[in-house]
Amino acid sequence: MVFTACENDYAPKPRGYFRIDFPEKSYQKYDQDCPYSFDFPLYSKIVPDNSAGAKPCWIDVIYPNFNGRIHLSYQRVTSRKVFDELVEDARTFAFKHTIKATAIDEGVISYPGKNVYGTFYSIDGNTASAVQFFLTDSTHHYIRGALYFNEQPRLDSIQPVIDFIKKDIDVFISSFKWKG
Numbered sequence: 001m002v003f004t005a006c007e008n009d010y011a012p013k014p015r016g017y018f019r020i021d022f023p024e025k026s027y028q029k030y031d032q033d034c035p036y037s038f039d040f041p042l043y044s045k046i047v048p049d050n051s052a053g054a055k056p057c058w059i060d061v062i063y064p065n066f067n068g069r070i071h072l073s074y075q076r077v078t079s080r081k082v083f084d085e086l087v088e089d090a091r092t093f094a095f096k097h098t099i100k101a102t103a104i105d106e107g108v109i110s111y112p113g114k115n116v117y118g119t120f121y122s123i124d125g126n127t128a129s130a131v132q133f134f135l136t137d138s139t140h141h142y143i144r145g146a147l148y149f150n151e152q153p154r155l156d157s158i159q160p161v162i163d164f165i166k167k168d169i170d171v172f173i174s175s176f177k178w179k180g
Helices: 080-099 155-175
Strands: 027-030 036-041 045-048 059-063 068-076 101-111 116-125 129-136 141-149
Touching: 027 155, 036 155, 068 155, 080 101, 080 116, 080 129, 080 141, 116 155, 129 155, 141 155
Parallel strands: none
Antiparallel strands: 027 036, 045 059, 059 068, 068 141, 101 116, 116 129, 129 141
């Protein structure tokens, strides 16, 4: 018996994560007193941004089941200089994640029929924000979005949630319209 008891190799169990149950995809229209409208998921909720310095039409799309949010900040474009600064700010915010990012992919958004243009940044790695984007009509309106989680970024555990929410962001962008 002594010889068989010593032959068992013990290995600790690998770290595990909770199973994530994703809701069925279903959307509703956001059409309030802001100069834009879009579709957002039924399993999320929209709240106004109440942080210091928040401006009108700054909102958060909250994902309570995933402890995350898409922060949306709207700006009225008053001149070409302001427009150029907003676009450069979006790029700067996305590339601030370079230190922890393993890759930053940049994509062009173009819906000429709706006068919606922009850039989409997909940021891989243990970063504070995995997705950032901006949309504009190039003359009067600009909105920037960023996905955040209220957790320490651990890509291996939140990647399925990021992939799930990226599909919602795709619907947001494809359904986005400027009013007026």
